[in-house]
Every structure is written in C-alpha cells, then in structure tokens.
Amino acid sequence: MKISRIGRFAAIAAVGTIALTACGSDNATGKSESDNSAASANVSGKLSGVGSSAQQAAMTQWQTDFQNANSGAEVQYSPDGSGAGRKAFLSGGANFAGSDAHLKDEEYNQAKEQCGPDGAMDIPVYVSPIAVAFNVKGVDELNLDAQTIAKIFKGEIKTWDDEAIKKLNPDAKLPSTPVTVVHRSDNSGTTENFTDYLEKASDGAWGQKASGDWPKDFAGEANKGTSGVVSTTQSTDGAITYADESAVGDLKTAKVKDGEDFVKVSADSASKAVESSKKVEGRGEHDMSLELNRTPNDGSYPIVLVSYHIVCSTYKDQKTVDLVKGFENYVVSEDGQKSAASAAKSAELPKSMQEDAKKAIDSIKTK
Structure with missing residues (x-):
C-alpha cells in the first residue's frame, strides 16, 4: 500500500458553518450550499448506518x-462494531458505515459492486485517543x-508488581x-488501531500484525463492544483494557511514553499525532x-x-x-465537530481536514 506525506495540517481560516442542506443543485455564485446555517436545512427521509461503537456518543x-x-x-445507527459496519455497507445493508x-x-475494490465504478470514500469524522x-x-x-x-496484553507480564512496570x-x-x-471479542476498529500501535511502536515486543480480531493465542477476558470491555474492567480488580477515551468512565488511565515523555491521554494530544500522519495513495480523488x-x-x-464514515x-x-450530503456535511462542520467534542471528549478534525472532507462530500452524486 503506497502512502504519501501530508504533513501537518496547516491552520486556515475557519470555514463557514456547514449546513445540513441538500447540496444537490448548481450554484451560480460558486459558494457551496453547505455554507448556510444548519437551521436552514430541509431534507427528509431515512438514512441507515452501522459500525463503530467508539463513535456511539458522537453519533x-x-x-x-x-x-x-x-x-x-x-438517521439510524447501530453500533455493532467497525467490522460489522463495513460488512453491512459492502452488502448493501446500510447507506454508510462507521469504522475506526x-x-x-x-x-x-469490493465497494464498486454496491457503489458503482467510482466506489466508496473513507471520510474522517472522529478523532479520539485510545486509553489504556x-x-x-x-x-x-x-x-x-x-x-x-x-x-x-500478550500475557507475559502476569502481576502488577512485575519489574518492568x-x-x-x-x-x-x-x-x-x-x-x-x-479485550474485544468482536472485530473492532479500536482493536485494529491498538494492535497497529503495538506492532509499530513496541520494537518487536508485540510480534503480531495489526488486526481487528484479537490474537486467539493470547489469554484474557473477551467482551463485545466498548461498553463490554469497560464494564468488565470496572468490576475486576487487576484488570486492564483498551477503549475509546470517551467511554472509560471512572477507570484510571495510563500515561503512555512518546519520545522521552509520558503523555497523559487527551483529545488535544491525540490530535497532534493525526496532524503528522500520512495519506494512503492509490485510491479515489476524494478518499481520505x-x-x-x-x-x-x-x-x-x-x-x-481516526474513525471514518464510509460512503458511496x-x-x-x-x-x-x-x-447523505446533508448529514455528513454537518458531521464534518465546525458546529458538528464541536458538538461531538462536547458529547464524546473527542478531538475536532483539523480545519484543513474539515475542508477536504467537505469537498469530498460535495462530490457525491447519483449514478
């Protein structure tokens, strides 16, 4: 998979509030319909989504x-997990998927069967730290x-007074x-992100490829969904888990080493890591x-x-x-991002990423 550097997202002037408008008509002024107030929206009908439980509070x-x-x-949304969301979307069972x-x-490539020759787009909508x-x-x-x-998490450290700790x-x-x-029992984008971190940052200590499925050879208590692992950890002395920081409740969270520092989990510190990330190449013009x-x-x-809404x-x-345009344009707007940050303790998308997402959403059309 080829990737290219996108560098740090530059700060740009805040875009106008992205509305929930239809965005389907031509505009002679050259200004997007989605620059209007959300209160002026006028769309109707039912939209269905399936996917990430980490997104649940924001959704x-x-x-x-x-x-x-x-x-x-x-808007209907079933937080059945990222893997289930992608499966439902690819089979035509949902208008969009939420996926971590x-x-x-x-x-x-499979998405072209449901979406047509232009396929699907991954649109970032939600940035959040995964708490240990x-x-x-x-x-x-x-x-x-x-x-x-x-x-x-491999089970090599068996007690909390281990010398390594x-x-x-x-x-x-x-x-x-x-x-x-x-750990999670279901196919989970949170698991995939967590194991991706362990694969890339542990200098070989993890010894596994990143996956949305927890390694079968590793012992532990398995539970479905974010709420499942958090609930089990809350009721078990000596327990440790990984979960979207917005959902850990009264559990304590570890500071995680980056460089020479131990960094407290927070939306702001997580957003910094996203700004230095890379964009996957070899996909459609608007895939993010x-x-x-x-x-x-x-x-x-x-x-x-980084959790996505996957749309056709x-x-x-x-x-x-x-x-789809109305809802997704609100989700990635400044108002939508602030609303999610308040409800879910997530980080707001960088302004330049909001603008790119808006352009991608505005490109959606009929077959």
Missing part, C-alpha cells in the same frame, strides 16, 4: 442535532511504554495482584484514508484512532444523495 449527538434541524429526516479503520484494499484503562486497587497513576503494554513507576506502590487482560503515525516523538499521545461516491437516487 448520538450528531443524530440529535441533525434530526432537530430536519424534522422529516431520520479505513477500507482494506480488497474491501475498497486499568482498575488496580491502590494505584491511581501509571506510566507505561509500548514494550511494556505489549508484554502486558516497577522500572517505569519507581515511586508507585504496586500490588502483586494478577493482571487480567480484557490515513496511515497513522504511531511514533510521533513530539509529545503527542500515540495511541489514537454515487447513490441510486437524488433523495439519498441529499440525505
């Missing part, structure tokens, strides 16, 4: 905002590096409590798939996911085109 907010501004519109990983090459969350009685703070995280936390009183690894930088070495929080470049009728 709920986007659904509410969009439906409040468009009384005749309904972009389409794989074979999926990208733990529940260890008496331990409120924890420093971890990629190698140690890999050994914990002690070395990174010399002042902590670490108990001999057994480590219980809690990213190859994430897992070792930024600039004080960024390195375990981050063409749909069979204008009504669906208008709905």
